[in-house]
Amino acid sequence: MKTKMEQAMECVVNVYHQYCILDPVDDYLHPKEFQKLMKEQAQPFLKNTMPPSDDQNSYIEKLFQQADKDKNGYLKFTEWLYVIGKTLNEAHERSHNLDDDDSKTPGHGHGHSHGPGHGHGHSH
Structure with a gap:
């Protein structure tokens, strides 16, 4: 049985392959x-990180250039991991801003405590 981490990694690889074979058929985005992938698979990331001065297409183009x-x-694939890192970081930050109703740790919304010295860049 695969672990959740193995399933998540397999999903990342599968999404990459799903989009890199569109046109042309190769192993590159x-x-x-890349634009289609980001629009279809990363809307929360785009919504939460796009500067107000950019439109979605130009923001995606900038991300592509950075990667x-x-x-x-x-x-x-290794270049695309740069974008995956940015999307994972934003998802992690979003997890800290979820509704606190069921949380045991105020401001976290995901019901766990990191404890002192957890290495995050935000205060508790």
């Missing part, structure tokens, strides 16, 4: 594939 470390015009 080209700009249009395209070798500046070859497409993202290999």
